Amino acid sequence: MDLDIVRTFVAAADAGQFQEAAAELAITQQAVSKRIAALERDVGVRLFTRTPRGAELTIDGQAFLPHARELLRVAERAVTSVCTGRRPLRVDMLASRSAASGLMRGFHRAHPEIDLDVVMLFDIEKAVAAIRSGAIDASFRAVAMPGRPLPEDIESVRVLDEPLQLLVGPAHALASARSVTVAQLAGHRIWMPGLAPGTEWTAYYDDLVAEFGLTIEATGPNFGSDALLDTIADTPALATFMGGRTRLVWPAGHGLRRIPVTDPTPVYPHSLLWRRDNPHPALATLRAHLAATAAGHGAAGTWAPDWVIPR
Amino acid sequence: MDLDIVRTFVAAADAGQFQEAAAELAITQQAVSKRIAALERDVGVRLFTRTPRGAELTIDGQAFLPHARELLRVAERAVTSVCTGRRPLRVDMLASRSAASGLMRGFHRAHPEIDLDVVMLFDIEKAVAAIRSGAIDASFRAVAMPGRPLPEDIESVRVLDEPLQLLVGPAHALASARSVTVAQLAGHRIWMPGLAPGTEWTAYYDDLVAEFGLTIEATGPNFGSDALLDTIADTPALATFMGGRTRLVWPAGHGLRRIPVTDPTPVYPHSLLWRRDNPHPALATLRAHLAATAAGHGAAGTWAPDWVIPR
DNA sequence: CTATGGATACAACCCTTGGTTGTGGCCGGG
DNA sequence: CCCGGCCACAACCAAGGGTTGTATCCATAG
Numbered sequence: 001m002d003l004d005i006v007r008t009f010v011a012a013a014d015a016g017q018f019q020e021a022a023a024e025l026a027i028t029q030q031a032v033s034k035r036i037a038a039l040e041r042d043v044g045v046r047l048f049t050r051t052p053r054g055a056e057l058t059i060d061g062q063a064f065l066p067h068a069r070e071l072l073r074v075a076e077r078a079v080t081s082v083c084t085g086r087r088p089l090r091v092d093m094l095a096s097r098s099a100a101s102g103l104m105r106g107f108h109r110a111h112p113e114i115d116l117d118v119v120m121l122f123d124i125e126k127a128v129a130a131i132r133s134g135a136i137d138a139s140f141r142a143v144a145m146p147g148r149p150l151p152e153d154i155e156s157v158r159v160l161d162e163p164l165q166l167l168v169g170p171a172h173a174l175a176s177a178r179s180v181t182v183a184q185l186a187g188h189r190i191w192m193p194g195l196a197p198g199t200e201w202t203a204y205y206d207d208l209v210a211e212f213g214l215t216i217e218a219t220g221p222n223f224g225s226d227a228l229l230d231t232i233a234d235t236p237a238l239a240t241f242m243g244g245r246t247r248l249v250w251p252a253g254h255g256l257r258r259i260p261v262t263d264p265t266p267v268y269p270h271s272l273l274w275r276r277d278n279p280h281p282a283l284a285t286l287r288a289h290l291a292a293t294a295a296g297h298g299a300a301g302t303w304a305p306d307w308v309i310p311r
Numbered sequence: 312m313d314l315d316i317v318r319t320f321v322a323a324a325d326a327g328q329f330q331e332a333a334a335e336l337a338i339t340q341q342a343v344s345k346r347i348a349a350l351e352r353d354v355g356v357r358l359f360t361r362t363p364r365g366a367e368l369t370i371d372g373q374a375f376l377p378h379a380r381e382l383l384r385v386a387e388r389a390v391t392s393v394c395t396g397r398r399p400l401r402v403d404m405l406a407s408r409s410a411a412s413g414l415m416r417g418f419h420r421a422h423p424e425i426d427l428d429v430v431m432l433f434d435i436e437k438a439v440a441a442i443r444s445g446a447i448d449a450s451f452r453a454v455a456m457p458g459r460p461l462p463e464d465i466e467s468v469r470v471l472d473e474p475l476q477l478l479v480g481p482a483h484a485l486a487s488a489r490s491v492t493v494a495q496l497a498g499h500r501i502w503m504p505g506l507a508p509g510t511e512w513t514a515y516y517d518d519l520v521a522e523f524g525l526t527i528e529a530t531g532p533n534f535g536s537d538a539l540l541d542t543i544a545d546t547p548a549l550a551t552f553m554g555g556r557t558r559l560v561w562p563a564g565h566g567l568r569r570i571p572v573t574d575p576t577p578v579y580p581h582s583l584l585w586r587r588d589n590p591h592p593a594l595a596t597l598r599a600h601l602a603a604t605a606a607g608h609g610a611a612g613t614w615a616p617d618w619v620i621p622r
Numbered sequence: 623c624t625a626t627g628g629a630t631a632c633a634a635c636c637c638t639t640g641g642t643t644g645t646g647g648c649c650g651g652g
Numbered sequence: 653c654c655c656g657g658c659c660a661c662a663a664c665c666a667a668g669g670g671t672t673g674t675a676t677c678c679a680t681a682g
Contacts, residue, residue: 001314001386019658031641033660038640045393050659052649059446060393062430063401067389074385075312078378082356082371090374119373135370330629342670344630349669361630363678 001042003075006068008035009047013065017054081117088115089282092127092139094201095120099162099245100140100270107289114282123199124273128154131275137283138274142200142308155276159290161267161302163244163260166190167229170255171236181263182212182303190216191238193228201268205241207305208266216241229256243268264303271308312353314386317379319346320358324376328365392428399426400593403438403450405512406431410473410556411451411581418600425593434510435584439465442586448594449585453511453619466587470601472578472613474555474571477501478540481566482547492574493523493614500526502542502549505533512579516552518616519577527552540567554579575614582619 011021018032025032036055040047047061057065081088093100096118108116119136121127127139131154143156150156166185168175174188195202195218202218209216225248232240233254242248242258250256272290274283322332329343336343347366351358358372368376392399404411407429419427430447432438438450442465454467461467477496479486485499506513506529513529520527533539536559543551544565553559553569583601585594 001390003312003314017658028642029659030643030661034640037660043390043393045395047393052647052658054658059401059430059432059441063392063399063428064389066428067385067392071382071385071389074378074382078375078382079312079354081374081378082354082358084356088374090370117374117377119370121370130370328629339671340630341632341672344632345669348631361677363629363676365629 001039003072005035005039006071008032009039010065010068010072012036012048012055013057013061013068016056077115081115088117089138089280089286090117090119090136091286092119092121092130092136092141094140094270095246097247098140098270099160099243099268102245102247103140103160103270103290103293106293107286110289111282111285114285123196123201125198127273131273131278134275134278137278137280138272138286140270141273142204142269143271143273150273153276154273156271156273157287157290158269158271158308159294160245160270161299161304162270163302164241164266164268165244166239166259166261167232167242168239168257168259169233169236170257172239172257173236174239174259175257177259179260179262182214182261182266183263185261186213187215188239189237190214191228191232191240192216192218194218203307204268204305207307208303211303229254232256262301264301267299267302267304269304269308312350314383316346316350317382319343320350321376321379321383323347323359323366324368324372324379327367388426392426399428400449400591400597401428401430401447402597403430403432403441403447403452405451405581406557408558409451409581410471410554410579413556413558414451414471414581414601414604417604418597421600422593422596425596434507434512436509438584442584442589445586445589448589448591449583449597451581452584453515453580454582454584461584464587465584467582467584468598468601469580469582469619470605471556471581472610472615473581474613475552475577475579476555477550477570477572478543478553479550479568479570480544480547481568483550483568484547485550485570486568488570490571490573493525493572493577494574496550496572497524498526499550500528500548502528502530502539502551504529504539514618515579515616518618519614522614540565543567573612575612578610578613578615580615580619 008021008025011024012018012032015021015024018036019029022029022032036048043060043064045060046058047064048055049058077088080086091100091104093104095101101118104116104118108114121130121136121139124139124141124143127136127141128151130136131139132151140159143150166174166180174180174184192205195205195216205216208214228240229248232238233256244258244260272287274287319332319336322335323329323343326332326335329347330340333340333343347359354371354375356371357369358375359366360369388399391397402411402415404415406412412429415427415429419425432441432447432450435450435452435454438447438452439462441447442450443462451470454461477485477491485491485495503516506516506527516527519525539551540559543549544567555569555571583598585598
């Protein structure tokens with residue numbers, strides 16, 4: 001199905017006749033006739049009743065019309081999403097179901113008129129490069145890498161500390177615990193596939209390991225959260241860390257448990273990064289919204305690497 | 312833009328390489344390459360970075376991807392909306408902003424999983440024919456026409472009495488009234504363009520006129536509610552009737568007033584009509600919903616023509 | 623270092639799609 | 653009864669889009 005044909009259908013429906021629609025679209029009446037005929041062949045029903053003084057929608061055509069308009073609207077938005085000028089606010093985050101997505105949902109509820117696009121870049125290095133180039137407008141990341149300060153033109157503000165939770169299967173030794181201390185985790189196998197060297201999130205877990213003497217296995221590629229959850233559920237001796245604000249597609253019947261970690265509670269520090277001279281109007285709105293709704297961070301009893309930017 | 316191209320884009324993004332996407336779509340890799348190139352030319356930005364072992368999305372491509380998926384979803388719904396089998400529940404009503412649309416909004420809130428399509432047929436005769444043929448599943452109308460009973464296979468139930476209101480401009484003699492009695496309306500010019508002979512809504516106003524000795528002018532074609540509202544606002548001696556549940560796009564600065572009518576309050580009786588043997592599962596859900604949320608009708612102090620079906 | 627395999631891009635060819643022009647049929651109004 | 657307006661059908665033509673064949677690039681294995 002071609003969107004030009006859909007456009008033709010809408011124009012013909014609005015005009016009530018093919019000829020006027022043809023004039024609007026700068027094609028001949030015969031072309032409109034052929035397009036409509038092709039569309040009717042595609043969907044398998046008659047959309048217009050042709051009369052000697054025009055064409056009016058059939059019931060099926062009436063039902064189809066709003067969907068056609070919606071189709072054109074969505075196409076419009078799709079194109080503007082990659083337009084260089086006046087495009088939606090484009091935000092990078094760690095993962096589509098991470099805590100940052102919760103913040104963005106809140107922002108969207110508060111400002112439904114602002115168009116948003118979410119992308120997921122590899123690490124903060126890529127994110128900073130994308131912010132500097134203007135490819136994205138903002139990023140939710142942990143900053144900065146140890147010994148690698150942010151460039152001058154990038155600003156950042158810490159917006160959310162996400163408490164880590166332990167994820168275990170039903171047969172795990174800690175499965176029935178209401179909460180566990182960091183000290184209790186020493187000696188347990190914690191599996192986090194996909195930790196890539198040189199990324200800021202791997203640096204975070206490296207620090208966590210060094211600080212509290214934990215054992216984190218990063219072996220094997222990451223086959224996706226489904227496969228990870230399956231393995232965790234089936235392996236009694238295995239656990240993994242998960243952001244406490246992560247909304248999982250919870251697999252039914254796996255018996256997985258999320259267990260808070262305490263003494264101290266490791267928190268993953270999300271900061272908002274943006275380029276100082278980025279003129280996107282929605283960026284200021286986002287910053288104001290986050291400042292207004294900022295959750296507590298750097299709270300007592302929590303731990304984060306000392307290289308993260310201060311609160 | 313062709314939806315086949317969008318489909319190709321999504322397939323390539325999912326596969327991470329053109330070759331596999333080509334195999335899925337049963338075309339050659341070269342065709343995929345050309346389609347993607349055409350799409351990139353259309354939107355004006357690069358969507359993939361080609362590597363020797365595949366193609367991965369650029370940031371723009373990532374931003375575009377969810378829009379592309381949405382586009383395909385909407386297209387799918389558009390097609391199923393005119394599919395004969397398992398299509399959305401198709402409901403006819405008097406006007407898109409009439410009281411019936413409020414009922415349907417409530418139904419949609421209660422059952423957001425049920426797809427709906429709204430159409431507006433000419434009159435009850437057309438609606439009954441469409442219901443019998445299966446072209447639509449239900450209709451909100453005033454039934455039945457005087458002396459013209461519903462066919463055997465059509466059922467109906469009165470679901471909502473909509474009180475009429477008087478709509479006047481700021482300079483009208485009744486503009487400052489909190490409410491008016493029917494008796495007060497005698498002698499005032501009431502203008503309702505577009506009252507077509509033989510329709511059930513014209514029959515309603517004919518009865519109203521006969522019962523209370525009103526003056527309703529139906530002269531002139533209906534140029535749409537905007538034009539009607541403009542005229543009403545500008546003409547001191549002119550008023551019109553409007554459904555009390557109608558949600559107008561209220562023109563700013565016109566000073567229009569909506570005035571309740573009493574002694575008695577004329578109500579427009581909306582009934583739900585459907586074919587007894589219509590198997591659409593959502594139809595039963597709609598009937599149950601309307602039965603559960605039924606607003607009062609046939610209340611004391613209201614008037615409706617005696618030919619409408621009993622409550 | 624070289625050969626190989628797998629991936630994309632480019633070129634040539636050809637068919638099909640889709641546009642235009644020309645024409646006929648239908649119905650309502652003067 | 654004729655005329656005018658509108659849509660459908662046929663013929664023609666150009667261009668888009670698919671296929672086959674080939675070049676290029678890079679990672680990996682030998």
